[in-house]
Amino acid sequence: MATYFVGDVQGCYAELQQLLDLAQFNAQQDELWLTGDLVARGPQSLDVLRFVYSLGDRATTVLGNHDLNLLAVAAGHALPKKKDKTENILTAPDRHELIHWLQNRPIMAEHPTLPVMMTHAGLSPQWDLATARHCAREVETLLRSDQGTWLLGHMYGEEPSHWDPRLTGLPRWRYIINSFTRMRFCRNDGSLEFKCKESPADKPDQLAPWFEVRKADADEPHLVFGHWAALMGKCPLPKIKALDTGCVWGNQLTLWRWEDNAMFSLNCPVYSSGE
Template structure:
């Protein structure tokens, strides 16, 4: 059995299947970990959803910002983005089943035996792993409850930008969602910045990548994340693995095999422009 970890798919179903074949993924024995954003700008979000669900316990994914927006759109609380290609999924006969499954997915996933954990965007500087677990379970439980649609309606917004353990109610839940699914740069005090999406190699005055601010404890598992395509899989921090390499933007789809540190990459056509 091997553990394969792959970056944001964003509806790029054909590329996912080719990359799995290239890497020798065996759905009868191996595990597939996906960093979220299964859907949106690529042409085959419906096929991606059906495929991942069909893997059953062999697949583990986390919620990304595009996944949450799909849920909010399906619930009638958000308008479909013009760049998204979700009509086929939303109108599918099995849409209710697919969306229910998606709503049940976590914000933070931890492997039961391997020292490995995963979120869509990362972990904010002020959180240790215990805080991350607590915050993830809090919002996951709410999304799965009869208040889930209310939260999907009110999750949009950039405030508060800085964590405070005294936060309560909607401000607390919005921060948690943003930290898990939208974070890239932070200011030196750890406040989240939601404007800059460039590579850290480009000018970004007064901003620091979240992973350079966060002090991980030695006993923490390796962390894999996606979301930040401009990183192109480059993260200088040990045991933190960036896997989104911008497949949907015409770059690559990248997969990491945890067992032997092997990297597999596949060039992709351009399906979307902008972010």
């Protein structure tokens, strides 16, 4: 049995299947972990959802910002965007089953036996691991409750950008969701900045990548994340794997195998011209 981690698929189903074949993924024996953003921008989001759902316990995916937006659209709290190419999900005969399954995915996942964890965008520099775990469980519980659709309609916004453990209610939940699904850069004080989506080499001086600001404990598990295509898989920290390599923008889809540290990449066509 092998454990595979793949970056943001964003509806690139054909490319995902080619990459899994390249890596000799065995759906009957192996595990597939996905960094979120299963849907949007690529042409086959419905096929991606159905495939990951069909893997059952063999697949673990976390919620990404595009996944949450699809849930908000399905709940009637946001309008579908033509560029997201998710209309056929909303009219599919198995729509309710897939949407229910997606809404019950974690926002942070930890492997039960291996020292590795996964989120879509990373971990806030203002959190230790215990806080991150607590915050993830808090929002996951809310999304799965009767208040879940309410939260999907009120999660949008960029404030607060700074963590305070005294935060309550919507400001607290919005910060948690933004940290796990939208974060890239931080200011010097650790607060989140959402406008800049460039690579670290092209950033303004007052910003730093979240992973350079966060002080991780030495015994923390390895962290796998996606979301940040401009990194093209480059992260200077040995225990952090950046796996979004911009497949939907015409770059690559990337897969990492835990057991032997093997990396697999597949060149992809351009499906979208911007975020």
